[in-house]
Amino acid sequence: MIEVRNLSKYFGSRCAVNGISFTVEPDTIVGFLGPNGAGKTTAIRILTGYMPPTSGTAKVAGYDVFAESLAVRRVVGYLPESNPLYPEMRVREYLHFRGKLRGMDRPQRAAAIARVVERCWLNEAIDRPIGQLSKGYRQRVGLADALLHSPKVLILDEPTVGLDPSQVRETRSLLRELAMDHPILFSSHTLSEVQAICHRILIIHEGRIIASGTVDELTSQLSDQRRVCAEIKGPQQEVVGAVQKLDGVVGVNATPDGSWTRLNITARGNVPGAVADLALARGWAVRELRQETASLEDFFVKAIVDARK
Amino acid sequence: MRTTCAIMQRELLSLFCSPIGYIVLAGFWLVTGAMAVFNADAFGPGKPATLRDIFMWTPFVLTIIIPAMSMRTISEEYRSGTFETLMTAPVSDGQVVLGKFLATLVFYGMMIAGTLIYPILMEVFGNPDWGEVLALYVGLILLGVTFTAFSMFASSLTRDQAVAWILGAMPLMLLVLSVYNLARVLEGWQREVIQQVNIMGRFSAFARGQLATDDVVFFLASAALFLFLTVKVVESRRWR
Numbered sequence: 001m002i003e004v005r006n007l008s009k010y011f012g013s014r015c016a017v018n019g020i021s022f023t024v025e026p027d028t029i030v031g032f033l034g035p036n037g038a039g040k041t042t043a044i045r046i047l048t049g050y051m052p053p054t055s056g057t058a059k060v061a062g063y064d065v066f067a068e069s070l071a072v073r074r075v076v077g078y079l080p081e082s083n084p085l086y087p088e089m090r091v092r093e094y095l096h097f098r099g100k101l102r103g104m105d106r107p108q109r110a111a112a113i114a115r116v117v118e119r120c121w122l123n124e125a126i127d128r129p130i131g132q133l134s135k136g137y138r139q140r141v142g143l144a145d146a147l148l149h150s151p152k153v154l155i156l157d158e159p160t161v162g163l164d165p166s167q168v169r170e171t172r173s174l175l176r177e178l179a180m181d182h183p184i185l186f187s188s189h190t191l192s193e194v195q196a197i198c199h200r201i202l203i204i205h206e207g208r209i210i211a212s213g214t215v216d217e218l219t220s221q222l223s224d225q226r227r228v229c230a231e232i233k234g235p236q237q238e239v240v241g242a243v244q245k246l247d248g249v250v251g252v253n254a255t256p257d258g259s260w261t262r263l264n265i266t267a268r269g270n271v272p273g274a275v276a277d278l279a280l281a282r283g284w285a286v287r288e289l290r291q292e293t294a295s296l297e298d299f300f301v302k303a304i305v306d307a308r309k
Numbered sequence: 310m311r312t313t314c315a316i317m318q319r320e321l322l323s324l325f326c327s328p329i330g331y332i333v334l335a336g337f338w339l340v341t342g343a344m345a346v347f348n349a350d351a352f353g354p355g356k357p358a359t360l361r362d363i364f365m366w367t368p369f370v371l372t373i374i375i376p377a378m379s380m381r382t383i384s385e386e387y388r389s390g391t392f393e394t395l396m397t398a399p400v401s402d403g404q405v406v407l408g409k410f411l412a413t414l415v416f417y418g419m420m421i422a423g424t425l426i427y428p429i430l431m432e433v434f435g436n437p438d439w440g441e442v443l444a445l446y447v448g449l450i451l452l453g454v455t456f457t458a459f460s461m462f463a464s465s466l467t468r469d470q471a472v473a474w475i476l477g478a479m480p481l482m483l484l485v486l487s488v489y490n491l492a493r494v495l496e497g498w499q500r501e502v503i504q505q506v507n508i509m510g511r512f513s514a515f516a517r518g519q520l521a522t523d524d525v526v527f528f529l530a531s532a533a534l535f536l537f538l539t540v541k542v543v544e545s546r547r548w549r
Contacts, residue, residue, distance in 0.1 A: 048397045052547055073399040080397070084390030086319070088326035100315035101398040145394070 001026050001153050001183045002047065007056035008207075009042050016042040018207035019056065024153075024200075029179045031198035032187035035304065039207040040187040041081055044157050047185070048078045061152045074102070077151030077182070081158050083142040087131030091122060091141055094130060095148060102149045116144040120174070136167040143174070154178060156186040160193060172197050191297050203303055210307045211299070218299045227292045228265040230275050234284035236261045242282070246274045260287065312400050316408025317415070320382065324416050329377060334420055337374050341367070341424050358435035360445055361516045363427055367449065368512045371456055372485050376477030378416060379460035380470045382409045383543065387468035402543045410461060410536060417453040421446065441518030448515025451528035452508070456481060458535035465542040485509055 002024035009017040017039045024030045032040050046053045047060055049069040057064060063071040086094060092113065099109035117126055120140040125133055130141060139159065146154060159175070160168045175184060175197055188194050194201055195215055203211040203218075211218060232239050239261050240254045248269035255262045265271060272291050279286045324330040341363060345352060350362040383406075386392040395405060431437040463477035464470075489509040492500060504510060511524045 045393075050393055050397050050546075070399045070401070073397055076397070078394075078397050080390065080393045082390050084392075084394055086323065086389075086391060088323050089319070093322070097315055097319050098398065101312055101395075101400055103311060103399070 001061055002185060003059040004043075004047070005057050007043065007046060007058055008054050009039075009046060009051070010054045015207050017046070017053070020204065020207070020209045021056075022202055022209060022212060024183050024185050026183050027179065027181075028199040029175065029184045029186070029197055030200045030202060031194035032185060032202050032204060033191065033194045033300065034187075034189065034204035036189055038204045040189075040204055041157055042207075043204070044078075044155055044185070044187060047072075048076055048155055049073045074149070075152040077146035077149070077154045079142045079146045079154075079156040079159055081161075083139055085130045085138060085141060088129065090129050091126050091133075091144075094141065095144060098145045098148055104149065112148050112150070113144075116147045119147065120144040121170075135162050136164065136170075139163060139167070139171065143171075147178070151182060154182045154184045154186075156184065158187055158189070160188070160190070168193070191300055203300060205304050205307050208307070211303050226267055226271070228263075228267050228271050228275070229288060229290055229292070230263045230265065230272075230286065231257065231260050231288040232263065232275075232279055232284050232286055233260050234279075234282065239263070239284065242278055243275060246271065246278065248274070313404045313408040313411070316395075316400070316405055317412040320409050320412030321415060323381075324378070324412065327381070329381065330416065333374055333378050334423070337370065337420050338423055340370050341427075345427055352430075352434075358431045358437040360427055360431070360437070360442060361513075363424075364445060364449070364516055365513075368452055368485050368509050369482070371452055372481035373478055374420075375417065375453065375456040376460040376463065376474050376481065379413050379457050380464050380473040380477060382413060382461050383464040383539070384466075384468050384470050384473040388470075396546075403540050406461070406465075406536060406540050406543060410457060413457045413461070414453060417457060418450070421449050421453065438518065441516075444518045444520050445516045447520060448512050448524075451515075451525060452512060454532045455528045455535075458532040458539070462535040462539045462542070465539045 002022075004023070005021050006019050007017055007021070008015065008019050020039075020043060022030075032043070034040050042051075045051050047058055047065060049065050049072045052066045052069075057066075059065070060072045061075045063075070065072050089097065095113045095116070096109055099112060104112060117123055120143050122137070122140050122144055125137045125141070130138065133141065139162075143156075143159070146156070156175075160171050163171060172193065175186070178184060179197075186198075198215070200214055201212065201218060202209050230243075236254060236256055240252055240263070243249060243263060243265065244252050248267050248271050250266040250268065252266075253264040255264075265275075272289050275289060276286065278284075344366065345363045348362050348365075350356055383392075386395060396402070428437055428439075428442045459481060460473075460477035463480075464473040466476060467473050484506065485508050488503055488507050491503050492507045492510060495503055505527075511527060514521060514524055
């Protein structure tokens with residue numbers, strides 16, 4: 001549904017997007033993840049026809065964003081980053097206005113507004129001026145606008161920024177629901193969010209895509225080394241020596257804590273099991289034993305650190 | 310067409326929702342009323358039944374009033390970010406500019422319509438020349454068309470309404486006043502040249518009941534020029 005080839009955008013000599021390529025398949029949620037200023041918003045603005053790329057091509061639902069800008073704007077539902085709205089208009093007026101801009105006649109607009117109001121839980125706010133609405137409601141108005149014309153593709157720029165936790169949860173479940181009929185590309189700088197709802201993730205940094213794949217693919221790309229923490233009661237030197245000899249242990253870092261020894265083990269494979277067996281065999285007491293699994297966050301941080309090198 | 314209409318309607322709605330619209334209406338009617346009451350040549354017993362004296366200084370008043378009416382049209386969209394939602398909807402830059410321009414003109418038309426009370430009063434108490442009145446109102450509308458186009462151009466240059474007002478009002482004021490005064494002191498070919506942009510002079514021709522093609526063309530062509538420039542400025546985000 002979205003096909004991007006070698007897209008670049010320069011502002012003067014500053015490069016905001018540097019030769020990115022990706023595709024978004026139908027019926028998937030793709031998360032665009034990156035630190036602030038990475039080029040997410042610029043890339044999204046190019047895809048929605050707001051500004052043209054400096055070079056490269058992008059197609060949305062088969063239309064070129066530069067040559068067929070109006071056609072692209074007709075099929076895309078877009079929620080910009082700051083969700084700008086007209087504070088003096090009432091919600092219904094605003095949605096009618098947006099419907100007219102999209103060339104819908106009165107019965108079409110009435111039907112579409114009823115549908116999106118239902119979908120975005122806007123019933124109580126429909127006749128209130130937008131300027132009086134809470135941030136959460138405004139976000140829903142923005143989403144309702146993006147859905148008004150039954151778009152083929154939804155592009156959302158940081159849809160949950162500034163919402164309170166329960167609103168964030170609501171928005172996420174709405175996105176999951178919406179993904180059943182529209183592919184969604186959305187940007188975020190919050191990892192947990194992307195992890196929670198996306199099928200695929202694109203990590204963008206300094207205008208380049210530095211990684212892409214599913215959450216599982218990305219975390220498995222991390223080195224297979226794990227960190228294991230253990231606290232064992234026993235003579236420290238003996239404990240450290242024995243642990244170091246275990247299969248898969250790469251390094252051990254020990255700190256005494258009273259009669260206990262706290263171990264930080266860098267390891268491959270099933271080291272916690274081996275440590276438990278060892279302690280059992282020697283009769284040492286164990287009060288903590290856990291393995292830290294690599295998270296998307298580790299990947300994100302590592303990817304960005306690697307990209308800086 | 311429907312899109313342009315939608316933009317026009319929304320623009321009118323926000324003009325009526327903002328205090329600026331009402332301040333502008335009140336200000337214009339107050340100044341025009343003051344001219345009618347305090348100018349001894351207008352509505353005096355035995356004076357000619359003409360609107361000329363009431364509207365003599367209207368071009369100058371409009372250099373302040375019209376930029377205030379149009380200052381928010383585009384700059385407010387930049388500032389609030391709604392420019393982005395507008396420009397990612399399937400509308401062309403020209404439709405946006407035209408819709409906003411028409412909305413401002415409709416508002417201006419209502420403001421001007423409020424002054425129809427003076428010819429009506431003249432009809433009650435005297436015997437005005439309706440041809441002259443018609444020409445004067447054509448002149449007022451043309452003035453509005455040109456000044457609005459110029460003020461929208463000013464508004465498209467900045468995201469700050471106050472700056473947009475200054476950018477619109479200052480050049481218009483300078484043009485209207487300095488050219489009016491220069492035209493009285495210059496002579497020969499210099500006078501000929503300066504007369505071409507003498508807005509007060511052109512307007513007073515309408516006020517005398519003269520409908521000349523070159524005046525009409527001057528106002529319409531300059532309006533077209535500034536509307537075109539406004540569209541280009543709005544478009545410039547694409548190649549900047």
